[in-house]
Amino acid sequence: MLTVIPEFLTFTLLIFLTLSFRYLAVSGCLYWFLWVRRPQSWEKRRLQNIDKYKHDQHYKKIKTEIKWSILSCLIFAPIVALMMEIIETGNTKVYLNPLEYGLLYLPISLFIYLFLHDTYFYWTHLWLHTPQIYRRFHKVHHESLNPTPWTSFCFDPLESFLQAIIIPILLFIIPIHISMLVVLLMLMTIFGVINHTGYEVYPRSWMRGFWNQYCITPTHHTIHHHKFNCNYGLYFRFWDKLMNTDVMKK
Ligand SMILES: [Zn+2]
Ligand SMILES: [Zn+2]
Numbered sequence: 357m358l359t360v361i362p363e364f365l366t367f368t369l370l371i372f373l374t375l376s377f378r379y380l381a382v383s384g385c386l387y388w389f390l391w392v393r394r395p396q397s398w399e400k401r402r403l404q405n406i407d408k409y410k411h412d413q414h415y416k417k418i419k420t421e422i423k424w425s426i427l428s429c430l431i432f433a434p435i436v437a438l439m440m441e442i443i444e445t446g447n448t449k450v451y452l453n454p455l456e457y458g459l460l461y462l463p464i465s466l467f468i469y470l471f472l473h474d475t476y477f478y479w480t481h482l483w484l485h486t487p488q489i490y491r492r493f494h495k496v497h498h499e500s501l502n503p504t505p506w507t508s509f510c511f512d513p514l515e516s517f518l519q520a521i522i523i524p525i526l527l528f529i530i531p532i533h534i535s536m537l538v539v540l541l542m543l544m545t546i547f548g549v550i551n552h553t554g555y556e557v558y559p560r561s562w563m564r565g566f567w568n569q570y571c572i573t574p575t576h577h578t579i580h581h582h583k584f585n586c587n588y589g590l591y592f593r594f595w596d597k598l599m600n601t602d603v604m605k606k
Pocket of ligand 2: 581
């Protein structure tokens with residue numbers, strides 16, 4: 357026991373440093389490319405007027421977003437560390453042999469996880485928008501009326517906790533191969549960052565077709581930051597469409 361606690365704390369610290377570094381590196385690169393370098397070819401894909409935000413307030417906002425995001429990494433780290441420790445004990449439904457449930461189950465399980473995570477996100481996000489809860493726990497994220505890549509992890513600690521616990525809970529209920537869990541965690545980060553770039557990054561053909569019809573895009577999520585009362589989903593537009601909260605007009 358005496359050696360287990362320092363080991364767990366060291367492991368948690370390592371995960372915290374990894375998450376923080378990944379956030380700073382990915383958001384930093386995207387911010388530099390899209391907001392500082394601003395390639396001409398990307399100008400038409402911009403979802404907001406950058407020049408309006410190129411002032412002291414903008415940089416002050418980014419500093420605050422980075423502080424909240426690092427705090428989010430501090431909340432995520434022990435949860436991820438605990439999740440990895442429990443997976444190692446074999447007490448979850450995470451399995452290592454890809455043939456255990458058949459190859460077809462691999463993409464199916466990934467989709468089930470994405471759908472359930474999206475469902476959980478939609479309803480908790482809607483709850484976070486009830487006036488009293490919003491002021492206390494979700495305002496931090498919406499201080500960024502015009503999101504930048506730095507906004508992707510900018511949450512109040514309670515929101516970070518709420519968002520971090522769902523996957524570990526599902527791991528006790530629904531079988532998933534370890535590789536699909538890695539893909540899921542990657543997709544979670546990719547969607548989180550991409551949706552806050554402030555640019556429509558998906559190809560125009562995707563925006564005219566299936567992808568935009570069913571999936572959340574930066575355009576969709578930026579409208580959430582502008583209007584507050586629509587577009588609550590994370591990956592899919594399913595719940596927004598079903599509950600009449602889907603808006604695509606700015
Ligand atoms: Zn919101
Ligand atoms: Zn957002």
